[in-house]
Amino acid sequence: MTPFLAxxxxxxxxxxxxxxxxxxxxxxxxxxxxxxxxxGTLVVGFCCVMAIWTGQDFYMNIAIxxxxxxxxxxxxxxxxxxxxxxxx
Amino acid sequence: MSDLAAExxxxxxxxxxxxxxxxxxxxxxxxxxxxxxxxxxxxGTCLILAGTAVYDITGAMSIKAALCAVFLLLxxxxxxxxxxxxxxxSGVRLWEGSVIDRYGAEVHPAGPPAERIxxxxxxxxxxxxxxxxxx
Numbered sequence: 001m002t003p004f005l006a007x008x009x010x011x012x013x014x015x016x017x018x019x020x021x022x023x024x025x026x027x028x029x030x031x032x033x034x035x036x037x038x039x040g041t042l043v044v045g046f047c048c049v050m051a052i053w054t055g056q057d058f059y060m061n062i063a064i065x066x067x068x069x070x071x072x073x074x075x076x077x078x079x080x081x082x083x084x085x086x087x088x
Numbered sequence: 089m090s091d092l093a094a095e096x097x098x099x100x101x102x103x104x105x106x107x108x109x110x111x112x113x114x115x116x117x118x119x120x121x122x123x124x125x126x127x128x129x130x131x132g133t134c135l136i137l138a139g140t141a142v143y144d145i146t147g148a149m150s151i152k153a154a155l156c157a158v159f160l161l162l163x164x165x166x167x168x169x170x171x172x173x174x175x176x177x178s179g180v181r182l183w184e185g186s187v188i189d190r191y192g193a194e195v196h197p198a199g200p201p202a203e204r205i206x207x208x209x210x211x212x213x214x215x216x217x218x219x220x221x222x223x
Contacts, residue, residue, distance in 0.1 A: 004095055008136075011102045015109035015129075022112050022121075030118045030175035037167055038112060038125045044156065045105060045133040048140040049098075051149055060140070060152035067156055071163040074171065081174030 005053045012046050033077045040070030094143035101135030104128050117183035118175050126168035134160055 019042065022035040044063045051059035108128025115121045134157045141153040182189060 004098075008098055008102050011106050015105050018109040018113050028118060028175070028180050030171055030178070030180055031121065033171050033174075034118065034122045034125060034168075035112060037164075037171065038109065038129050041129045041133050041160065041164065042105060042109075044160065045101065045136040048136050048153065052094075052140060052143055057144070057148040057152065060149050060156065063137075064152060064156045064159065067159050067163065071167055074167040078167070078170035078174040081171070082177045 002053065005049055009046065009049050009053075012042055012049065016042050016046075030081055033074065033081065036077070037070065037074045040066060040074075043070075090142060090145060094139040097135050097139030097142060101132040101139060104132030104135065106132075108132060116185070118180055119172055119182065119186075122168050122172050122175075126164055130160060130164040 016039060019035045019039040023032050023039075026032060044067050047059045047063035047066065051057060051063075105128070108125045111124030111128060112121050115124055137153040137157040137160070141150040141157075144150055176191060176195075182192075
């Protein structure tokens with residue numbers, strides 16, 4: 001299964017570089033926020049690939065924590081875009 | 089047999105992920121990008137998680153992958169909706185080829201604002217009005 005997993009990891013890296021292109025190019029702040037959110041979701045998939053590749057199940061703990069933190073960060077950025085304070 | 093099923097699920101998920109990222113680069117404005125990328129990448133990552141669960145069906149990875157997939161399916165649409173709403177409120181214009189703007193007709197019945205809403209230029213009034221209208 002290892003060559004297949006290498007291909008999957010390469011594909012996810014390609015997607016991550018496309019997200020990085022959008023983060024760098026912009027042109028507005030919401031574009032960058034969307035790309036950061038998608039990059040976090042791709043990292044969750046990459047953690048699954050690493051879990052199968054190494055056979056260590058703690059990578060799935062990293063995936064769950066990464067999904068949680070990515071969601072919180074995206075919501076905070078969206079509230080910032082909307083022009084509201086964090087305690088509203 | 090279980091390996092083959094896991095490989096098929098992961099391959100389909102990878103295809104959805106890559107197509108979502110291509111949509112993120114190719115589509116013309118932020119609203120198109122958020123819908124293409126969020127839907128494709130959420131489905132693709134959930135398929136990769138399902139493949140992980142099938143690969144290690146009796147182990148600890150399976151239940152963690154199922155938990156993570158449920159969490160992603162719950163949070164990803166919420167995040168995308170918040171980003172799109174924040175983008176509209178912060179004054180990002182639609183692509184000129186867009187045909188309808190129902191949310192804009194609801195928020196600004198007299199027509200869209202002439203330019204970007206600058207928070208420093210209009211300090212209190214638009215914020216208070218927006219808060220009342222959405223609560």
